[in-house]
Amino acid sequence: MVATNSVLPIATQASTHALAQAIDTTTESTFKFLYFGLHGRGELIRNLLAYGGAKFEELSLDWPAMKKDTPFGVLPVLYETTSDGTVLELSESQAIERHLARKFDLLGSNSWENHLVDRYYTSMETLSVNFFKVLFAPLEKRNYEAEAFYRDHLPRWIAAHEAHLAKNGTNGHYVESQFTLADLKTALMVDRILLMVPKGLEERVRGLISEERTPGLWKVKETVNAHPRIAEWKKSERHAQIDAGTKGFFKF
Ligand SMILES: N[C@@H](CCC(=O)N[C@@H](CS)C(=O)NCC(=O)O)C(=O)O
Known part of the structure; x- marks a missing residue:
């Protein structure tokens, strides 16, 4: 509201x-x-x-x-x-x-878990900075910047996260079976990368992030988005307005 x-x-x-x-x-x-x-x-x-x-x-x-x-x-x-x-x-x-x-008790239950949560949460920082370059690029340079993002930044980030998530059993979480800040951050980053695709690069993105290619990340996204209160928020009118506002602002 x-x-x-x-x-x-x-x-x-x-x-x-x-x-x-x-x-x-x-x-x-x-x-x-x-x-x-x-x-x-x-x-x-x-x-x-x-x-x-x-x-x-x-x-x-x-x-x-x-x-x-x-x-x-x-x-x-x-x-x-x-x-x-x-x-x-x-x-x-x-x-x-x-x-x-x-x-909301999303930082893990001991120092090591807290480090893991922080590590995967913070790793989004570099990825976001490079993703922002795509979003803020002049329209005529957007696909060029996106290619650089998909080639030079996204695969390394995916590989590091997938390796950890596989060790945790590809169960939709970074730490045991706990919801954490890292889960919530990853879910929105994956959603964002899938929502903001420059025209003509849809296949390219599907080749990088999908249920088959990135089962760990996919499961995190699905698990977070299936949480009843997150699902309710994402179905809300306000969320739809913000989705539309974001796409409009960035001309997607
Ligand atoms: N380090 C700050 C950066 C905040 C920031 O740059 N906010 C932008 C929007 S995302 C802003 O307020 N821009 C409007 C302005 O600078 O007047 C944070 O993470 O909160």
């Missing part, structure tokens, strides 16, 4: 200790999310909120007016109101993602 005529929530001014106390002892928080009507850096945060069954609404955006009031002058920003009424302002997409993953 997107609020109409919203103003930015006012973060509670209190000591670090008091804010930590509020966020660590909250029994049920509610959330307000500020981002563009695009997937982009908001997608995983929206998916995490949906996965966690969180009560959240999206604030309507007047970016030119609001920009100066955000911590770094960029989006996303998430406002969490804890059960005692404290309002915390969270910024930087990965910091928000890790915060929600911790809250």
Whole structure:
């Protein structure tokens, strides 16, 4: 749901200790999310909120007016109101993602599992940077950039993930049979790569990522997308709007 005529929530001014106390002892928080009507850096945060069954609404955006009031002058920003009424302002997409993953128990159950989750989650960073080059390329250069992405970046990433996922039994997870932040991140990255295919390169992409070619990644994507709360979110009208907004923005 997107609020109409919203103003930015006012973060509670209190000591670090008091804010930590509020966020660590909250029994049920509610959330307000500020981002563009695009997937982009908001997608995983929206998916995490949906996965966690969180009560959240999206604030309507007047970016030119609001920009100066955000911590770094960029989006996303998430406002969490804890059960005692404290309002915390969270910024930087990965910091928000890790915060929600911790809250929803998606970081593994020991240090090694936590490292594995972080490793496969973070490995998306380099891939995303190179994928952004395709998305932001001038239209006449898009297929050239896409070819470079499919040739020089995607196969290495696929190979590393497939090797690990096969060792974990190709069961749709990176760590034992737990849902983790890495699962959620991979599922959206695979979806994104399949959704944003430059014209004429459909076969090329199917030759790289498919149920047959990449059974491990495919199973992760299917498992995450079959989770009841994720499936419900992905069927929602708001998700369809964001899909359309993203394709329109990037002219796909
Ligand atoms: N490191 C930041 C980068 C955020 C960022 O670049 N956001 C872009 C949208 S994806 C933005 O707010 N652009 C609008 C602007 O710079 O005015 C993060 O991960 O949150």
